[in-house]
Amino acid sequence: xxxxxxxxxxxxxxxxxxxxxxxxxxxxxxxxxxxxxxxxxxxxxxxxxxxxxxxxxxxxxxxxxxxxxxxxxxxxxxxxxxxxxxxxxxxxxxxxxxxxxxxxxxxxxxxxxxxxxxxxxxxxxxxxxxxxxxxxxxxxxxxxxxxxxxxxxxxxxxxxxxxxxxxxxxxxxxxxxxxxxxxxxxxxxxxxxxxxxxxxxxxxxxxxxxxxxxxxxxxxxxxxxxxxxxxxxxxxxxxxxxxxxxxxxxxxxxxxxxxxxxxxxxxxxxxxxxxxxxxxxxxxxxxxxxxxxxxxxxxxxxxxxxxxxxxxxxxxxxxxxxxxxxxxxxxxxxxxxxxxxxxxxxxxxxxxxxxxxxxxxxxxxxxxxxxxxxxxxxxxxxxxxxxxxxxxxxxxxxxxxxxxxxxxxxxxxxxxxxxxxxxxxxxxxxxxxxxxxxxxxxxxxxxxxxxxxxxxxxxxxxxxxxxxxxxxxxxxxxxxxxxxxxxxxxxxxxxxxxxxxxxxxxxxxxxxxxxxxxxxxxxxxxxxxxxxxxxxxxxxxxxxxxxxx
Ligand code: GLN
Numbered sequence: 146x147x148x149x150x151x152x153x154x155x156x157x158x159x160x161x162x163x164x165x166x167x168x169x170x171x172x173x174x175x176x177x178x179x180x181x182x183x184x185x186x187x188x189x190x191x192x193x194x195x196x197x198x199x200x201x202x203x204x205x206x207x208x209x210x211x212x213x214x215x216x217x218x219x220x221x222x223x224x225x226x227x228x229x230x231x232x233x234x235x236x237x238x239x240x241x242x243x244x245x246x247x248x249x250x251x252x253x254x255x256x257x258x259x260x261x262x263x264x265x266x267x268x269x270x271x272x273x274x275x276x277x278x279x280x281x282x283x284x285x286x287x288x289x290x291x292x293x294x295x296x297x298x299x300x301x302x303x304x305x306x307x308x309x310x311x312x313x314x315x316x317x318x319x320x321x322x323x324x325x326x327x328x329x330x331x332x333x334x335x336x337x338x339x340x341x342x343x344x345x346x347x348x349x350x351x352x353x354x355x356x357x358x359x360x361x362x363x364x365x366x367x368x369x370x371x372x373x374x375x376x377x378x379x380x381x382x383x384x385x386x387x388x389x390x391x392x393x394x395x396x397x398x399x400x401x402x403x404x405x406x407x408x409x410x411x412x413x414x415x416x417x418x419x420x421x422x423x424x425x426x427x428x429x430x431x432x433x434x435x436x437x438x439x440x441x442x443x444x445x446x447x448x449x450x451x452x453x454x455x456x457x458x459x460x461x462x463x464x465x466x467x468x469x470x471x472x473x474x475x476x477x478x479x480x481x482x483x484x485x486x487x488x489x490x491x492x493x494x495x496x497x498x499x500x501x502x503x504x505x506x507x508x509x510x511x512x513x514x515x516x517x518x519x520x521x522x523x524x525x526x527x528x529x530x531x532x533x534x535x536x537x538x539x540x541x542x543x544x545x546x547x548x549x550x551x552x553x554x555x556x557x558x559x560x561x562x563x564x565x566x567x568x569x570x571x572x573x574x575x576x577x578x579x580x581x582x583x584x585x586x587x588x589x590x591x592x593x594x595x596x597x598x599x600x601x602x603x604x605x606x607x608x609x610x611x612x613x614x615x616x617x618x619x620x621x622x623x624x625x626x627x628x629x630x631x632x633x634x635x636x637x638x639x640x641x642x643x644x645x646x647x648x649x650x651x652x653x654x655x656x657x658x659x660x661x662x663x664x665x666x667x668x669x670x671x672x673x674x675x676x677x678x679x680x681x682x683x684x685x686x687x688x689x690x691x692x693x694x
Contacts, residue, residue, distance in 0.1 A: 147275030148410045149315040150284045151303050153351070155291045155340030156322040160357050161393075163216035165320050165384065166286045167223040168394040172403035174224055175394075175418040178281040181274055182220045183232040184213075185267070186288040187295035191237040195574045202450030206606050206656055207232070210580025215453045216286060218656070222457055223394070225661045234270045236295060242266055259298055267302035281412070291319075292343050304348040313411040318402075319344065319351035320384070323358040323366070332360055334370050341374040352409055353380040355402065361385065380405055389460075391427055391660060395420070426464050426660050433469040437674040438491060442509055442529075443498030446474035452498055454655040455526070461663035462671040470671055472496075477508030485515045493681065494522035494646075494674035497529030499606070499653065503552050510536045522646040522673040524666065527607055530649025531561045534611055534639055537624045544615075551609050562612040564635070570608075578605050582630055584637040584652070590627035591648055592638045595669045601628075603637070603652035610651065611636035646673035 152166045166182055173180040190196060193204050194212030205218040213233035220228055243266050247257050275283045287303070289296040307315055321337040341351060354376055356362060362370075362383040371378040382400045387393050397403065398418060407415060439459065445451035456472060463470035473492070480488050489495065495516045497509055509529075513536040516523040525533045531549050538547035538560040546553070549561030570576045581602045586593040593599060613634060616626060628638030628650070641647040650666060658664035 146278075146314070147280045147283045148313075148412065149271070149275060149306065149310070150282060150406060150410075151315070151317045152284060152286045152320060153291055153300070153303075153317060153344065153349075154287070154289070154320045155344070156336045158290050160320050160322055161384075161390075162286050162288075162320050163219045164390050164393050165318070165355055165397070166284050167216075167219045168397045169318070169402055169406065170220070170282075170284050171223045171394045171423070172398055172418060173282050173406070173415075175420050175423070176403065176407075176415040177419075178412070178415060179279065180224070180282045180284065181226060181228070181232070181280050182224070182284040182286065183228075183234065183271075183274060184216050184220075184286045184288060185271070185299055186214055186233070186235045187293065187299060188235055188288075189237045189240070189295075190235060191241055191574055192233065192235060194577075198445045198451035199448055202448065203453045204606070205454065206579055206604050206653065208581045208604065210575075212575060212579065212606070214288070215450060218454050218457070219390075221657075222461075222659045225659045231270070231273055234267075236298070239263060239266050239270070239298075260301065263298050264302045264305060267299060268306055271302060271306065282410070291340055291347075297347070300344065300347045300349055307349065313409070316352040316406060316409050317349060318353045318355055318406075320355045320357065323356045323362065323370075325359045332358055332362065332366050334366060334373065337370060338373045345375075351376060353382060353402070353405060355382045355384050355397075357384050357386075359386060380409075389427075389430060391423075391430065391460075394423065395427070422661055426461075429467050430460065430464040432467075433463065434467045435675060435678070436469040436471060437493040437671065437678045438471045438473055439494045439496055439671075439674055440475040440489060440492040440512075441472050441496050441498060442475045442477045442505075442512055444477075444500045444502070444504055446476065454653070454658070455496070455498060458655040458658035458664050458667040459671070461658050461660060462667035465663050465668055466671045466675060468671060468675055470674075475512070477505035477512060480508035480511050482511055485511050488512075489515055489521070492521065493678040494524065494670060496670075497523075497525045497532050497649075499527035499529065501528070501551070506532070506552055510539070514540055517641065517644060517647060520645050520677075522670060522677050523644070523648070524646075524670045525649030526655065527605075527651060527653060530639060530651050531609060531611075533647070533649040534560050534619075534624075537619065537622075537641075538615065541622050541624070542615075542618055549609055558615070560612050560615050561609050563608055564610045567608045577608050580604055582637075582652070583632075584628045585631045586638070587625070587627045590625065590638075591640050591642065591646070591669075592627040595648075595665045597665075603650070603654055604656045605652045607651065611639065645677065646670065 154162045170180040192212045202215045208227045211230035217228045367381040370381045459470040509532045538544040544558040547558035547560045548556035550559045626636045639649045654664040654666040
């Protein structure tokens with residue numbers, strides 16, 4: 146059976162528990178251990194699929210089609226592993242299972258209660274990934290902050306597991322904040338003392354404190370924290386602010402977080418950490434040789450977390466291109482035919498993001514038209530690909546008022562249509578076309594060149610698709626389907642071969658990008674924006690360009 150590490154959070158939310166957990170898992174993995182991470186979320190939604198991105202950021206989709214918390218994206222990007230449905234559990238899902246069992250009569254007339262029924266189900270799920278000898282260590286991040294009413298059953302489950310499992314099989318890392326009071330010029334330990342006390346009242350005692358602090362923790366502060374929180378002084382770890390989240394594993398290694406965990410879990414069989422690839426990536430990330438500016442058009446651009454995987458994919462793709470990618474937000478609601486060239490001025494590429502609903506649609510189509518006509522590198526993801534199809538239909542094929550039936554049910558030219566199997570669906574959660582599906586690429590196409598193979602698999606989250614009744618017309622006029630699903634013929638990729646770089650994917654390549662294997666479409670899109678930038682700046686600045694040559 147695997148060993149278990151639980152990561153809890155105290156004092157405040159948004160301390161970066163997901164990043165700390167992923168960094169620790171990365172270090173254990175780099176030492177040759179088989180590590181995985183799961184997230185337990187205390188909210189009542191069965192999964193985050195029905196949550197507005199403004200509430201909870203991006204909805205991340207796994208290979209097996211689970212709609213999950215965005216922290217699973219960090220886990221995959223750091224560890225280069227695939228997570229599954231089992232890696233994200235919410236209070237809603239726990240209750241759903243228990244209530245279904247109750248309806249089946251599985252509790253034999255007993256009163257169903259939080260303890261033991263809900264906590265038993267939580268424990269069952271906490272241990273699940275540790276079975277079958279697949280992993281040496283399973284990390285579990287508990288969402289929320291200690292002290293929240295809704296976190297209590299999870300903390301109680303951890304308490305029971307600590308009691309049930311051998312002592313050396315499980316440990317608790319508590320992530321906390323040590324605020325710096327400017328007026329007193331002091332770091333303050335009291336909120337952490339309270340948070341640890343709160344946990345202790347619930348019977349859980351942290352073994353390790355990871356302390357977010359804006360100022361370095363002195364030995365005195367560490368000693369004080371250790372004494373009053375009853376942990377070993379070496380187990381008080383400093384987590385300073387990092388310039389990039391990808392720096393955090395190395396910072397945690399310097400603080401010996403991995404070694405302290407290994408010692409406490411009595412794991413003796415491990416190697417020196419192999420982080421060569423990781424460090425190589427970081428070097429490239431920190432010292433780029435060029436810079437490009439990419440416009441991101443989306444509906445939730447005020448909230449960075451809504452496009453987390455896209456932004457991280459640009460970081461991976463930028464590093465491999467040794468190029469800093471500056472992503473600027475473009476509000477599509479305010480784009481018109483008159484101002485589009487001004488709004489997109491200074492961009493080296495345009496990404497139209499995934500999304501749902503009407504808002505800002507016409508502005509997106511106008512922006513795509515500009516990119517198509519002006520040779521500006523274009524990359525459309527899911528809804529972004531659908532917008533490119535609509536634009537081409539209207540402006541090249543002359544299909545007046547062509548649209549997606551998502552936005553206009555009565556359009557005379559439904560070039561984007563609801564998928565047949567979606568038409569009967571009425572329930573919202575977990576009912577889109579979700580997860581990984583195969584896609585066959587056309588020989589000689591841009592997509593084929595980018596992936597270097599003819600068969601790929603990518604992840605999805607959509608209800609609408611390209612309407613194949615129009616395919617012939619599109620291909621004749623120069624927009625081709627370069628990727629299709631081999632079983633259904635569903636169009637996965639559209640591209641314009643005569644354009645320097647114009648490609649749209651029905652799937653979400655950003656969900657499979659990781660530090661060690663950046664998404665090919667992002668890598669090549671960034672490369673295309675680099676080429677465009679070189680041309681753009683040489684035209685504006687011919688002298689500079691000739692000097693550079
Ligand atoms: N709304 C579109 C659909 O359901 C696009 C979805 C997306 O961008 N994820 O097909």
